[in-house]
Amino acid sequence: MPFSFRSRKLDLQTKISLVLLAVIVPTFVVVTVAENAITGPLLESEMKQLGVSTAETLADEISDAGWLASPRARALIEGRMQEILYSQRNVASLQVFVPPETPGEKPRLLASSVEESLSSDDPTTIPVANDSGLSALTELAQISLIQEDDGNRLWQIVLPIRSKSKKLVGNVVVLVTLKLVERIQSLLWRSTVVAGLAALSLLFIGLRYFLRRTIANERRLIAAESQNVQLTQQLHETQRQLMNTEKLAVMGQLTATFAHEIGTPLNAMGGHLQLLSGELTEGRSKDRLGVIRSQVEKIEKIVRSFLQSTAQPASSRQLVDVNRVIEQTLSIVGPRAESLGVSLHRKLSHDLGPVRVVPLELEQILLNLVNNSLDSLQSKVRNGVKSGLVLELGSRLETQDSRAAAVVEVYDSGEGVAEADLKNVWKPFFTTKRPGEGTGLGLTICQQLAKQNGASLGMDSKHGAWTRVTLRIPYA
Numbered sequence: 001m002p003f004s005f006r007s008r009k010l011d012l013q014t015k016i017s018l019v020l021l022a023v024i025v026p027t028f029v030v031v032t033v034a035e036n037a038i039t040g041p042l043l044e045s046e047m048k049q050l051g052v053s054t055a056e057t058l059a060d061e062i063s064d065a066g067w068l069a070s071p072r073a074r075a076l077i078e079g080r081m082q083e084i085l086y087s088q089r090n091v092a093s094l095q096v097f098v099p100p101e102t103p104g105e106k107p108r109l110l111a112s113s114v115e116e117s118l119s120s121d122d123p124t125t126i127p128v129a130n131d132s133g134l135s136a137l138t139e140l141a142q143i144s145l146i147q148e149d150d151g152n153r154l155w156q157i158v159l160p161i162r163s164k165s166k167k168l169v170g171n172v173v174v175l176v177t178l179k180l181v182e183r184i185q186s187l188l189w190r191s192t193v194v195a196g197l198a199a200l201s202l203l204f205i206g207l208r209y210f211l212r213r214t215i216a217n218e219r220r221l222i223a224a225e226s227q228n229v230q231l232t233q234q235l236h237e238t239q240r241q242l243m244n245t246e247k248l249a250v251m252g253q254l255t256a257t258f259a260h261e262i263g264t265p266l267n268a269m270g271g272h273l274q275l276l277s278g279e280l281t282e283g284r285s286k287d288r289l290g291v292i293r294s295q296v297e298k299i300e301k302i303v304r305s306f307l308q309s310t311a312q313p314a315s316s317r318q319l320v321d322v323n324r325v326i327e328q329t330l331s332i333v334g335p336r337a338e339s340l341g342v343s344l345h346r347k348l349s350h351d352l353g354p355v356r357v358v359p360l361e362l363e364q365i366l367l368n369l370v371n372n373s374l375d376s377l378q379s380k381v382r383n384g385v386k387s388g389l390v391l392e393l394g395s396r397l398e399t400q401d402s403r404a405a406a407v408v409e410v411y412d413s414g415e416g417v418a419e420a421d422l423k424n425v426w427k428p429f430f431t432t433k434r435p436g437e438g439t440g441l442g443l444t445i446c447q448q449l450a451k452q453n454g455a456s457l458g459m460d461s462k463h464g465a466w467t468r469v470t471l472r473i474p475y476a
Contacts, residue, residue, distance in 0.1 A: 020207055028200055032192050039188060043181040047090060048143060048155045051176035054084060054091055055159040059172045062161055068098065068110075068169055077111035085113055090180050092154055095173040096161070097134055107137050107171065134158070137171050153178045232335045238367060242442075262299075269296055317453065319354035320362060322406050322473070326393050329366045333374060337391055342377050347394035355406050355473045357453040362473075365446045365457075366393075369410045369469050372442060376414025376467060388413055398472070408471040417461040425459060 058080065062068060067076045081094040093114050097107035142158040154175045161170035330344055337344050370391070377389050392411040397404060417425060428444045443457075450457045454474060461467040 016211055017204070017208055020204065024200060024203065028196050032189075032196060035192065036185060036189060040181065040185055043184060044145075044155075044178060047176050047178055047181060048157070050088065050090060051155045051157040051174045052141075052143070052159070054088055054094075054176075055157045055172045055174040058084065058094065058096075058174075059159050059161045062096065062170070062172070063163060068161070074111045078113065081111065081113040090176055092175040092177040093173075094175075096170055097137065097173065098170040099137060107134055110170065134171065134173065137168060139168055153182075228335045228338075231332060235332050235336060238332060239371070242364070242368065242371075317356045317358055320357050320359050321354055322352055322362075322395050322408060323348045323350075325359070325362055325366060326395060326408065329363065329370055330393060332367065333370050336374055340374065340378055340381055340389065341386060342374065342389040342391050345390060345392035347392065347396075349394075349396045351397050352395055352406050353475070356476050357455070357473060358449075361449045361453060365449050365471065366408070366410070368442045368446050369471075372469075373410055373412035373414060373467065376416070377412055379415050380413075403474060405472045405474040408473070410469045410471075411466065413466050416463045416465050416467050417459070418463045419461075422459060422461060426457075 058077075061080060062077060065076070067073050070076060077096050084094060085091055093112065095109060095113070096111045098110045100106060100108055137160070138158055139160055141160070142156075144156050145153060146156050147153050154177050157172075157174045157176070159172045159174075160168050161172060163169050326346070326348065330346070334344065370393070373391050377391065380389065390411070390413045392409075394409045394411070396407050396409075398407045399405075425443050426447050447457050450471060454476075456472050458470045458472075459467065460470075
């Protein structure tokens with residue numbers, strides 16, 4: 001129970017760190033033991049092969065040179081032995097045995113790299129000492145692993161020496177020490193432990209660092225998701241306001257049209273009533289004509305009030321950073337673009353100066369254009385296209401006829417507009433969207449707002465491929 005309580009108190013990072021230690025440490029121990037268990041036999045095998053190669057070389061040289069038949073056999077062979085010992089430091093000793101003079105005795109020690117093994121200092125004398133334990137000459141190679149009293153292990157290799165007629169004329173005995181193997185294994189153990197502890201420490205520190213980064217990124221992701229939810233809500237609110245604005249614009253246009261169309265016949269009626277009033281001098285007819293005229297004048301006042309209510313008040317222009325408005329627009333539509341798999345690109349020029357426009361109207365223009373582009377891209381997604389969806393907003397400085405202008409371009413790789421429809425896209429209530437998806441007033445409102453700010457809108461498109469809308473705002 002206490003352990004369970006304490007484990008619940010540990011944070012996620014500590015728990016994962018303990019799990020990593022529980023996995024990494026046993027793995028390191030197993031790998032280290034396995035490495036040394038494999039390395040030892042391999043090194044010992046290399047030492048054995050070295051002894052065999054040395055014995056074969058010496059036996060072949062003795063046979064080929066015919067040293068056994070020479071009166072200086074001992075001197076010649078031991079000289080060669082010293083050369084071998086000088087080049088092969090792991091060879092502990094070399095011995096050459098020949099048949100005994102008397103049958104039944106042990107083989108005679110002819111030459112040895114160990115001086116005390118010989119019984120005479122005369123290099124021409126063939127000694128009889130035999131302290132190697134070799135009881136008889138062998139026809140076959142013999143390889144064995146022996147251990148001395150001091151614990152030193154050696155490979156003992158016994159190979160036959162044959163004459164050119166393949167007759168057995170002696171044996172070569174080579175002892176190869178394994179001290180180097182033991183030193184290498186000891187060094188390997190120490191270096192493996194040190195390197196393993198260092199690697200384990202670095203790995204643990206690195207894993208904890210990346211774990212902290214992962215946890216921090218997860219927290220930032222949660223915060224970003226929360227912000228995306230807020231931005232999505234803002235987008236929906238902005239879209240709702242835009243729809244209300246479009247509805248109000250429609251109502252304003254209808255009201256203005258209605259008032260204008262009614263005003264014309266009312267003016268004619270008023271004129272004729274005035275003429276009739278002049279022709280009639282008295283009587284009830286003139287009184288009734290006055291009543292009619294007063295009612296017509298009342299209708300004219302109502303019409304004028306409608307026209308005054310639909311006229312947009314003059315807004316004050318301000319110096320506005322175009323790039324900042326673009327970034328604000330992209331931040332609003334970012335969640336929707338991400339949900340559609342659309343890549344947002346920016347190509348903003350930092351050479352632009354502020355332009356004098358109504359900030360809210362510029363934002364309304366850009367938001368409307370970007371939403372149109374996303375609608376086109378969404379239509380492409382419904383048709384099964386999942387790649388190559390791009391929405392790009394760019395800004396640049398353009399100079400024509402010594403007049404500078406800030407140019408904003410909205411490009412998308414959506415459905416595009418047919419060439420025959422390009423001349424109609426600015427007309428009220430014209431739309432290329434499906435029924436129920438648009439009113440056909442968005443671009444009309446954008447064009448009106450652009451004109452009010454002294455700007456202009458243009459469109460270029462390729463049906464089924466792309467659309468580019470260009471907003472030019474001249475510098476005052």
